[in-house]
Amino acid sequence: MQAEPTSQVAPNIIHPKKISKFANLMTDIKKNKHYYILMSPYMLIFFTFTVIPVLFSLGLSFFYFNMLEFPRFVGWQNYSRLFLNDDVFMIALKNTFMFAVVTGPISYIACFIFAWIINELSPKVRAVMTLIFYAPSISGNVFFIWLIVFSGDRYGYLNGFLIKFGFLLEPIQWLTNEKYILTIVIVVQLWLSLGTSFLAFIAGLQTIDQTLIEAGAVDGIKNRWQELWFITLPSMRPQLMFGAVMQITGSLAVADIAIALAGFPSVNYSAHTIVTHLMDYGTIRFEMGYASAIATVLFGIMIGTNMVTQKLLRKVGE
């Protein structure tokens, strides 16, 4: 950097410094221009369809907009209506939390436990078991098989089985009875939920440094629970955090399965979630401002839950 004469007045001293900082940045950007060019196609699409829409949705949530008329600013009205005047949203909120509180932790722990057990198998058996547990989550949308299992007539697999063995006298309408819908959606959701995080856990367990385990044995680790808590879990903390993000986001976004099994809208909104509420206002009623307010609330819940969980997971093994 060039030395400035000390006799100059104060603004002139600050000014060149400012320019040089900016100029530094510009030369930095110019020097790295190939990297920006490499990233540009992905980032262009990513910003157009993910980043800007989030901000746009946040802004739109303060307007009344029906895709035809010019948007009208309504302030916090969408939010006050959502939380004070919309009984169905309260049901959706309650159902979403019910799903998430049950399927989130259970699927997360299941991913880990199955990965932990499978990891102890010989490589060939391990590959087969991995396939069996992972297959449902990528098998397309064959969860409609569960429609046959829970079908309301006696040809339904569950009804047929229960009638044959005398537990039931007549078939139960599993998917249109408020008492059962939520449980059934949760079961099917769990069936589908051993996905990316399950694979991440298996991979994480395989890369644990074996010398750590041997060193632990020397240091007085007595049983597998101690080994799990003091060595295994801390060693794969990065995978645990990644898996948590996958499972939380998935469990808060339950919609496709609820719609496929319970219909849309479901009987008395018994399988209505925030996402199906969003679809209702966004794609059927075209109240885009109101739907954006729902989307913004969903965004807040997802980010908030993830952040809190990440904080908690940093404490594992301490």
Next chain:
Amino acid sequence: MVVKLMSAFRTTRKLNRSFTVSFLLFAFLALFGAFMALPLLYAVNNAFKPLDELFIFPPRFFVNNPTFDNFYDLVALMGNSWVPLSRYIANTLLITIIGTAGHILLASAAAYPLAKYHFPGSKALFAIVVLALMFSGHVTAIPNYMVMSWLGWINTHASIIVPSLAFPLGLFLMKQFMEQIPTALLEAAKIDGANEYRIYWSIVMPNVKPAWLTLMILQFPALWGTDGGSFIYSENLKTLHYALGQITAGGIARAGVGAAVALILMIVPITLFVISQSSVIQTMATSGMKE
């Protein structure tokens, strides 16, 4: 058989475990393995059942007289419809192949600079990508619809393909995996006179083949199972999964044909996973989030 399988448990253990615990673990795994596998096995069996077996009471799990009738019926049924079955398959293949290949290409091009270099904005961009992992696509559904309509992409395959090219999970996994590439290798190439694009294409890309397969196995089922959502309404642009919905909506009379389509839909992603499993596990080892 059981004892032989159980002995598999003891190959890698470090601490002693009693026979009882091994047995309990085996039982636990077998029970839940059955819960996971039975519906899929049932789907396979159903596709080969003749009509009389599909509607037998009480329902039977395994097929007695396997037949390809359901598949012939499927072809006949779709041959008579306005849009032939091959059209739905072609649409699905088009969306899936372009979407998956394009995603691997764009995500790795963006992941390479983020993984190996520091430059203005690199940290912020990656932080945004990680943040994007924390919410689902439903959040952006409404603005996306508007963007599509402004671009004039409603009722085109681009409305499905283009947003899928920039799913954040692919970039995240690719970037984490690329961090393993030794920097010395890249510097050597630079000294030899290769420019950045050449380094990306001839050095980085061949070194991350396992990550390609991983991105494929994550992207493929999502696109393979798409029904066009709210973007596509012309019948001749619809996908195979949408056709399955139409067939099963035909009710009980179409149960056999529906099972045949379901088998076609599920067998392709599962086969891909069988082929790519070890590469996927290798990539996932680097999937962790750093603190």
